[in-house]
Amino acid sequence: xxxxxxxxxxAGRGEGTVPLTRQEVKHIADLAKLGLSDKDIxxxxxxxxxxxxxxxILEQLDTSAxxxxxxxxxxxxxxxxxxAGPSLxxxxxLANAPRAADGYFQVRAILE
Amino acid sequence: xxxxxxxIHKALDLLQKRxxxxxxxxxxxxxxxxxxxxxIKAYLTLTPEAALAEAxxxxxxxxxxxxxxxxxxxxxxxxxxxxAGVPTTCGSRILESFVPPYDATVITQLRxxxxxxxxxTNLDEFAMGSSTENSAFFTTRNPWDVTRVPGGSSGGSxxxxxxxxALGALGSDTGGSVRQPASLCGVVGMKPTYGRxxxxxxxAFASSLDQIGPLxxxxxxxxxxxxxxxAHDPRxxxxxxxxxxxxxxxxxxxxxxxxxxVPREYxxxxxxxxxxxxxxxxxxxxxELGAHITETSLPHTQYALPTYYLIAPAEASANxxxxxxxxxxxxxxDAPDIWEAYRETRQRGFGQEVKRRIMLGTYALSAGYYDAxxxxxxxxxxxxxQDFDRAFQQFDVLVGPTAPSVAFRIGERVDDPLQMxxxxxxxxxQSLAGICALSLPCGFVDGLPVGLQISGPAFGExxxxxxxxxxxxxxxxxxxxPRIEExxxx
Numbered sequence: 001x002x003x004x005x006x007x008x009x010x011a012g013r014g015e016g017t018v019p020l021t022r023q024e025v026k027h028i029a030d031l032a033k034l035g036l037s038d039k040d041i042x043x044x045x046x047x048x049x050x051x052x053x054x055x056x057i058l059e060q061l062d063t064s065a066x067x068x069x070x071x072x073x074x075x076x077x078x079x080x081x082x083x084a085g086p087s088l089x090x091x092x093x094l095a096n097a098p099r100a101a102d103g104y105f106q107v108r109a110i111l112e
Numbered sequence: 113x114x115x116x117x118x119x120i121h122k123a124l125d126l127l128q129k130r131x132x133x134x135x136x137x138x139x140x141x142x143x144x145x146x147x148x149x150x151x152i153k154a155y156l157t158l159t160p161e162a163a164l165a166e167a168x169x170x171x172x173x174x175x176x177x178x179x180x181x182x183x184x185x186x187x188x189x190x191x192x193x194x195x196a197g198v199p200t201t202c203g204s205r206i207l208e209s210f211v212p213p214y215d216a217t218v219i220t221q222l223r224x225x226x227x228x229x230x231x232x233t234n235l236d237e238f239a240m241g242s243s244t245e246n247s248a249f250f251t252t253r254n255p256w257d258v259t260r261v262p263g264g265s266s267g268g269s270x271x272x273x274x275x276x277x278a279l280g281a282l283g284s285d286t287g288g289s290v291r292q293p294a295s296l297c298g299v300v301g302m303k304p305t306y307g308r309x310x311x312x313x314x315x316a317f318a319s320s321l322d323q324i325g326p327l328x329x330x331x332x333x334x335x336x337x338x339x340x341x342x343a344h345d346p347r348x349x350x351x352x353x354x355x356x357x358x359x360x361x362x363x364x365x366x367x368x369x370x371x372x373x374v375p376r377e378y379x380x381x382x383x384x385x386x387x388x389x390x391x392x393x394x395x396x397x398x399x400e401l402g403a404h405i406t407e408t409s410l411p412h413t414q415y416a417l418p419t420y421y422l423i424a425p426a427e428a429s430a431n432x433x434x435x436x437x438x439x440x441x442x443x444x445x446d447a448p449d450i451w452e453a454y455r456e457t458r459q460r461g462f463g464q465e466v467k468r469r470i471m472l473g474t475y476a477l478s479a480g481y482y483d484a485x486x487x488x489x490x491x492x493x494x495x496x497x498q499d500f501d502r503a504f505q506q507f508d509v510l511v512g513p514t515a516p517s518v519a520f521r522i523g524e525r526v527d528d529p530l531q532m533x534x535x536x537x538x539x540x541x542q543s544l545a546g547i548c549a550l551s552l553p554c555g556f557v558d559g560l561p562v563g564l565q566i567s568g569p570a571f572g573e574x575x576x577x578x579x580x581x582x583x584x585x586x587x588x589x590x591x592x593x594p595r596i597e598e599x600x601x602x
């Protein structure tokens with residue numbers, strides 16, 4: 001992973017880039033629970049590297065004194081009273097479920 | 113003039129005078145869709161029975177003295193906005209079978225105003241794209257040249273409008289997805305200020321950027337649609353609690369003294385010369401109307417693209433985590449365990465561009481990279497926003513081209529993601545800053561429409577609409593229509 005950190009820094013200084021490896025692509029895909037074919041792993045390694053190399057242009061900017069903008073609206077922590085109100089019926093909520101039983105969403109076992 | 117060619121305002125006038133009925137108007141639009149849509153392919157789902165029933169109810173309501181702002185007007189809705197009981201696919205196999213049990217807030221508001229819904233329009237999958245080629249189902253054609261794209265991601269809505277397959281339409285705009293297709297299809301499209309329109313019922317792509325926006329045949333119609341869909345909504349905690357002005361009151365041909373800024377960065381090398389020429393001519397028209405034009409600079413414009421393509425995919429990677437085959441949508445049946453089930457569901461359900469953005473976003477948020485990529489991008493976002501804050505101290509509106517080119521050919525950019533992303537380079541900044549912006553036709557290059565983009569400060573929709581209206585009324589672009597190949601009604 002330190003190799004990728006170097007990639008982010010060096011790209012900004014135009015020193016040549018370190019592309020994402022297949023191993024790294026597989027790791028990201030696993031974080032995202034996204035199955036990828038062998039072909040896609042190679043393709044994404046190439047394409048994501050190109051995009052990230054281009055994104056390294058942001059390194060040119062000194063943002064040490066700048067706060068990040070997470071949201072453009074001047075709103076924080078919109079609250080409401082903790083009171084139950086109308087909501088979807090159980091039937092409506094389950095209507096699109098690929099697998100449902102006894103009024104529940106059915107999932108595969110997660111424990112042995 | 114055929115009924116389906118009417119603008120919303122003209123149709124309302126004829127409806128109110130009882131010269132036409134809502135049923136006739138909706139039937140004419142449905143017939144038009146049958147005639148034209150094999151060649152345009154704007155619609156994913158049509159709802160003719162429901163539409164005629166809604167139109168009939170509108171006629172009865174009007175006869176009983178009711179007068180909703182859009183009573184009896186047939187509209188098209190982008191397929192990432194929920195209409196209860198009607199499939200909402202988001203242009204994706206992973207939601208091919210999804211039928212929402214609720215209406216989006218904008219739909220509730222449009223229903224209250226008496227609108228009629230013709231159907232759901234095609235889009236790039238999950239609103240990710242600039243050409244509608246990323247739809248899992250098919251590509252929509254540009255009515256001005258069916259070998260070319262309509263733009264994206266709201267390509268279906270823009271094409272439907274340009275082909276008179278609806279009197280108005282809804283799209284969504286995250287980085288330009290209403291404005292750019294409006295530009296490529298020669299119609300009016302607007303991204304409201306972030307927080308102006310509720311996102312409840314809009315399938316989330318990038319939560320800090322998404323906005324539902326109106327598409328229309330002219331500026332007055334756009335203003336009317338904006339009136340109806342704008343509101344504070346307790347079900348969207350990013351929606352602003354501020355009064356909604358009557359945007360149609362802003363429409364005057366009078367713009368003497370209007371302070372217009374022209375950012376020089378919007379005329380950089382990547383913008384086609386023909387597009388630049390049309391926009392320069394448009395600026396000349398504004399000058400002749402009495403506006404004060406001054407060149408200015410938004411120095412961080414060149415950083416908008418990498419900023420957006422870190423923030424939007426990061427937010428998308430979180431928003432699309434819910435597509436796991438458990439609650440709705442496609443679900444892989446044969447996987448040996450739950451983890452494989454998730455992976456296979458998402459592998460088979462998502463298209464390439466969606467996968468690419470999930471990967472990019474996941475990477476940008478992952479441990480060790482979060483600061484270097486996501487936080488860095490959010491800081492540059494602040495700089496981009498500050499450019500606009502400064503500019504709007506000096507100017508009422510800013511103008512420039514909406515898209516760097518006219519409609520490109522289908523297939524031309526699909527193999528190079530970065531090349532495709534460059535289509536949005538002129539519209540991303542406004543989304544990042546959360547301000548409002550509109551595109552309207554300002555000319556043609558080789559018979560293909562060019563859009564003028566007018567940007568205003570947050571909640572400055574009235575200045576933007578006023579500028580757009582004055583320009584529109586002084587020109588004739590909005591009267592031109594593409595020639596559509598038609599099937600005969602059988």
